[in-house]
Amino acid sequence: MPSHFRNSIPSQHFAAEKKRYVLYVNYCCPWAHRTILALGLKGLGDVIQLVEADARDPARGWYFSGRRGPDRDPVYGVKFLSDLYLKADPQYKGRITVPMLWDKKHETIVNNESTEIVRMLLEGFDELLPPEQREANKGEASFIPQHLRSEIDTFNAFVHEMVNNGVYKTGFASSQKAYDENISKLFQALDRIEYHLAEPDHQPYLFGQHITEADIRLFPTIARFDVAYYTLFKCNMRMIRMDYPRLHLWLRRLYWNDGPETAGGQFKKTTSFECVSMIRYMIHVADIVQIKLGYSSVASGNGIIPAGPDPHVLPL
Numbered sequence: 001m002p003s004h005f006r007n008s009i010p011s012q013h014f015a016a017e018k019k020r021y022v023l024y025v026n027y028c029c030p031w032a033h034r035t036i037l038a039l040g041l042k043g044l045g046d047v048i049q050l051v052e053a054d055a056r057d058p059a060r061g062w063y064f065s066g067r068r069g070p071d072r073d074p075v076y077g078v079k080f081l082s083d084l085y086l087k088a089d090p091q092y093k094g095r096i097t098v099p100m101l102w103d104k105k106h107e108t109i110v111n112n113e114s115t116e117i118v119r120m121l122l123e124g125f126d127e128l129l130p131p132e133q134r135e136a137n138k139g140e141a142s143f144i145p146q147h148l149r150s151e152i153d154t155f156n157a158f159v160h161e162m163v164n165n166g167v168y169k170t171g172f173a174s175s176q177k178a179y180d181e182n183i184s185k186l187f188q189a190l191d192r193i194e195y196h197l198a199e200p201d202h203q204p205y206l207f208g209q210h211i212t213e214a215d216i217r218l219f220p221t222i223a224r225f226d227v228a229y230y231t232l233f234k235c236n237m238r239m240i241r242m243d244y245p246r247l248h249l250w251l252r253r254l255y256w257n258d259g260p261e262t263a264g265g266q267f268k269k270t271t272s273f274e275c276v277s278m279i280r281y282m283i284h285v286a287d288i289v290q291i292k293l294g295y296s297s298v299a300s301g302n303g304i305i306p307a308g309p310d311p312h313v314l315p316l
């Protein structure tokens with residue numbers, strides 16, 4: 001279902017301003033993860049407030065439990081994310097999703113579509129940053145270099161459909177036929193990315209020497225693959241660590257890199273395997289939602305967290 005709030009920053013109503021916007025996330029959610037990554041990599045921690053809704057209620061959706069994140073929304077003191085959706089639009093009947101970008105000035109939702117939020121974070125706040133951190137001044141090191149823009153857009157669209165969404169289509173297939181079709185497409189897509197990474201221009205990162213938006217959008221799915229999707233979503237034809245040497249190296253390079261290009265280790269710091277149950281919310285069991293527990297509750301229905309793989313990400 002398409003997201004409902006689709007405004008941009010900067011635009012006539014939504015200027016890029018420090019401390020005006022709040023990004024609501026959950027660390028288990030791969031769509032939120034990409035926005036948390038973009039925020040961290042761009043060094044926007046002082047510009048945009050990051051708030052975690054760490055739990056999910058079967059009837060009312062995401063809320064602030066106080067276990068990992070705050071016990072109330074720090075802006076309005078409400079308990080449920082749905083209160084903010086209804087504040088933005090009292091008639092709203094759509095899904096209450098994270099990530100969600102909130103504007104404190106107009107007291108409304110700017111956008112709740114992760115692909116668009118990522119673009120805004122990467123490019124829309126540059127006037128507030130020091131000149132050397134602005135995309136226009138970074139040349140080939142920018143997150144979406146001019147000469148690669150259409151290639152990155154095409155790659156992102158493919159990854160979105162076949163991989164980011166592909167694991168869900170496989171995991172939640174409601175017939176054997178749908179499962180068979182989706183798992184086959186998913187692994188064909190992973191094979192294609194493995195092949196893409198064989199090109200000298202596509203190493204060490206997806207588009208060469210510098211981390212781009214394409215890396216940011218693929219990482220949350222691949223980081224969860226062996227740990228959650230392989231078993232719990234039955235995406236088990238091949239494993240990243242066993243069967244995709246280039247993709248595995250790409251994953252570990254991003255995960256273990258704590259230098260300036262990852263703004264001090266943003267890929268590792270933002271990947272929370274401990275975060276409660278990635279899938280629990282999908283089967284409508286109320287609890288904290290984190291990657292491993294979350295997924296395990298959904299798939300098996302009994303909340304048992306699998307032991308492996310150990311370690312979650314192998315050393316570089």
Ligand SMILES: N[C@@H](CCC(=O)N[C@@H](CS)C(=O)NCC(=O)O)C(=O)O
Nearest residue numbers: 029030031095096097098112113114
């Ligand atoms: N198109 C959205 C999808 C976001 C999404 O589905 N988020 C999930 C968490 S991983 C969610 O909030 N689900 C709650 C629900 O559907 O009620 C995006 O990419 O931002």
